[in-house]
Amino acid sequence: QQQVKQSPQSLIVQKGGISIINCAYENTAFDYFPWYQQFPGKGPALLIAIRPDVSEKKEGRFTISFNKSAKQFSLHIMDSQPGDSATYFCAASKGAQKLVFGQGTRLTINP
Amino acid sequence: DAGVIQSPRHEVTEMGQEVTLRCKPISGHNSLFWYRQTMMRGLELLIYFNNNVPIDDSGMPEDRFSAKMPNASFSTLKIQPSEPRDSAVYFCASSLLSGANVLTFGAGSRLTVL
Numbered sequence: 001q002q003q004v005k006q007s008p009q010s011l012i013v014q015k016g017g018i019s020i021i022n023c024a025y026e027n028t029a030f031d032y033f034p035w036y037q038q039f040p041g042k043g044p045a046l047l048i049a050i051r052p053d054v055s056e057k058k059e060g061r062f063t064i065s066f067n068k069s070a071k072q073f074s075l076h077i078m079d080s081q082p083g084d085s086a087t088y089f090c091a092a093s094k095g096a097q098k099l100v101f102g103q104g105t106r107l108t109i110n111p
Numbered sequence: 112d113a114g115v116i117q118s119p120r121h122e123v124t125e126m127g128q129e130v131t132l133r134c135k136p137i138s139g140h141n142s143l144f145w146y147r148q149t150m151m152r153g154l155e156l157l158i159y160f161n162n163n164v165p166i167d168d169s170g171m172p173e174d175r176f177s178a179k180m181p182n183a184s185f186s187t188l189k190i191q192p193s194e195p196r197d198s199a200v201y202f203c204a205s206s207l208l209s210g211a212n213v214l215t216f217g218a219g220s221r222l223t224v225l
Contacts, residue, residue: 041219
């Protein structure tokens with residue numbers, strides 16, 4: 001019930017393309033769904049987050065789509081750039097409790 | 112703010128030795144988390160503190176691991192004795208207890224146990 005399953009493990013996208021990473025969760029009590037971005041040698045950093053009262057949140061080229069009935073949420077990166085190459089983690093939590101992270105997706109944007 | 116500060120950044124030690132990792136959270140943050148990152152298991156929460164009090168240590172692998180937070184600006188994660196399977200990157204993160212659960216991570220401590 002505490003798991004967050006993330007796919008794919010790795011993803012290669014051409015520059016200018018759309019990168020899509022998916023996550024699924026089991027615990028219906030989760031009410032906070034962030035995405036973290038991690039560059040090599042650095043700690044993860046918050047990229048964008050959503051709460052289940054909305055189905056989509058957009059910040060620049062990054063969009064979270066949220067499907068409450070399917071218990072799934074995804075990250076879309078539009079016009080992907082080489083600088084977006086990083087590892088992306090989805091996560092979920094209930095209230096202010098501890099975040100549960102997905103396994104991560106290593107994204108490579110080819111120039 | 113300098114962010115979450117971790118030391119050492121890299122540690123190479125031999126099996127059986129004691130390892131101490133240190134963390135200084137962001138000033139004003141009252142929650143502190145220790146995570147371990149490996150290729151196989153991803154990001155695992157080891158323990159977290161609210162207002163310097165340990166709340167959940169269910170992720171601590173075994174008794175060889177211990178964590179303390181003697182004050183609001185300092186925490187340690189100790190492994191004694193260390194084993195090769197403890198090799199990983201250990202992250203400290205801090206956040207505000209109230210409001211959104213936004214974690215700010217440090218740069219991590221890469222531990223290699225030979």
